[in-house]
Amino acid sequence: MARSVAARSLATIRSRRPVRRTAPGCRVPSLAVRQTRLDLDRIRAARNVIDPVFLTTPLYRCEPLGRQLGCTTSIKLETANPVRSFKGRGTELVTSRLAEQGGMAAVCASAGNLGQALGWSGRRRGLDVTVVASRFAPTVKLDRIRALGAQLEVVDGDFELARTRAVDLAEQRGVRLVEDSLDIETCEGAATIGLELVNALSSGDAVLIALGGGAMATGVGHVLRALAPGVEVICVQPLGAPAMTLSWHERRVVTTDSTDTIADGVAGRYPIPAVLDDLLQVVDDAVLVSEASIVTGMRMLLEHAGLVVEPSAALGVAAILEDPDRFAGRHVVTIICGGNVDLAAYQRWVQR
Numbered sequence: 001m002a003r004s005v006a007a008r009s010l011a012t013i014r015s016r017r018p019v020r021r022t023a024p025g026c027r028v029p030s031l032a033v034r035q036t037r038l039d040l041d042r043i044r045a046a047r048n049v050i051d052p053v054f055l056t057t058p059l060y061r062c063e064p065l066g067r068q069l070g071c072t073t074s075i076k077l078e079t080a081n082p083v084r085s086f087k088g089r090g091t092e093l094v095t096s097r098l099a100e101q102g103g104m105a106a107v108c109a110s111a112g113n114l115g116q117a118l119g120w121s122g123r124r125r126g127l128d129v130t131v132v133a134s135r136f137a138p139t140v141k142l143d144r145i146r147a148l149g150a151q152l153e154v155v156d157g158d159f160e161l162a163r164t165r166a167v168d169l170a171e172q173r174g175v176r177l178v179e180d181s182l183d184i185e186t187c188e189g190a191a192t193i194g195l196e197l198v199n200a201l202s203s204g205d206a207v208l209i210a211l212g213g214g215a216m217a218t219g220v221g222h223v224l225r226a227l228a229p230g231v232e233v234i235c236v237q238p239l240g241a242p243a244m245t246l247s248w249h250e251r252r253v254v255t256t257d258s259t260d261t262i263a264d265g266v267a268g269r270y271p272i273p274a275v276l277d278d279l280l281q282v283v284d285d286a287v288l289v290s291e292a293s294i295v296t297g298m299r300m301l302l303e304h305a306g307l308v309v310e311p312s313a314a315l316g317v318a319a320i321l322e323d324p325d326r327f328a329g330r331h332v333v334t335i336i337c338g339g340n341v342d343l344a345a346y347q348r349w350v351q352r
């Protein structure tokens, strides 16, 4: 069902392009930036709190991939860390502040990566971490959450049911609920990726960001708006999980009844209004891509970059594949945001 809604909406979205109202390099950034919940000084300070194992990740031009895609392609690699995703940046902030305040426990809902990151950061600080996840989440993510010492509760429904259950659990126990993308630390943590990008970017470049709840896009977008305003910031979501993208184009929260995508890390249905407001200030465009392009993107990242990635991390490459003219000859950075993938499914996807 979500697929048909999304397919119709994609046509509408494409007919509305270009969304950017000024040429790259001509944007006036200051007012828009002040209107988000984020603050550049706090983002800079976050770097002193986050364990360095998550920081200053590799950023490099990948020539073989760029040749295939028809644009200069840079990779920002967020998978070479203990939890194989960027989410550790945010959970380091959440847990360090919680521990400072004397908190002993935290609960979160997770599609799989936030739960691992909270488990890792919480364990370091002696916190009891409970993660609520969907039983449809990849087994490898659920296993790693448990292996990190977190308590895992699995719900018989999707990520949105896990969110509801996490709220109830935190209330019952009187402990901190960590809400990804709503809690400012999750956005600030992700925003530190933006600080690591700015020096490598020039006006007219594009940055492609996988869009789920929106922490990464609002965080990175905020930094780029402020420090590299000529850079185009583009969010990418699957056609099968389009709620936040539809919301961005409609400028109001749009929900869907279901999701249908292999990109489990970005498959939410209920966008958070405050996050949407921020996203509207700092993002130039939000696009939807097909499952076939995501699979091709994963295969290309394996073949031409030597990277095993989960589907959400291939969204940027998928976006280039679906609109090559838009990116032809430009410098495009794609954030490789997660590498937690079930091996059997991965092998199926990348086999031709």
Ligand SMILES: Cc1ncc(COP(=O)(O)O)c(C=O)c1O
Binding pocket: 085, 087, 111, 113, 114, 180, 181, 190, 210, 211, 212, 213, 214, 215, 216, 217, 265, 266, 310, 312, 313, 337, 338, 339
């Ligand atoms: C691998 C991966 N990519 C992208 C996202 C989406 O990030 P955000 O929820 O910050 O939009 C997630 C979210 O957990 C993720 O795990």
